[in-house]
Amino acid sequence: xxxxxxxxxxxxxxxxxxxxxxxxxxxxxxxxxxxxxxxxxxxxxxxxxxxxxxxxxxxxxxxxxxxxx
Numbered sequence: 227x228x229x230x231x232x233x234x235x236x237x238x239x240x241x242x243x244x245x246x247x248x249x250x251x252x253x254x255x256x257x258x259x260x261x262x263x264x265x266x267x268x269x270x271x272x273x274x275x276x277x278x279x280x281x282x283x284x285x286x287x288x289x290x291x292x293x294x295x
Contacts, residue, residue, distance in 0.1 A: 236242045249257050282291050 233246075237246050249260075285291055
């Protein structure tokens with residue numbers, strides 16, 4: 227098991243660290259609810275597709291593609 231880089235960044239950022247530190251003190255249901263709310267918001271972000279030609283769909287998440295589609 228490991229920790230996602232994004233989760234590590236949330237702990238290090240002074241704007242989000244208090245929220246991260248408060249979650250363990252809350253009932254588990256609170257985290258599950260907030261997680262569900264966040265996932266619902268994420269659905270509305272939109273997905274980049276090859277047809278969009280805006281941004282890029284990376285083959286390796288940590289590296290930019292070297293050539294366009």
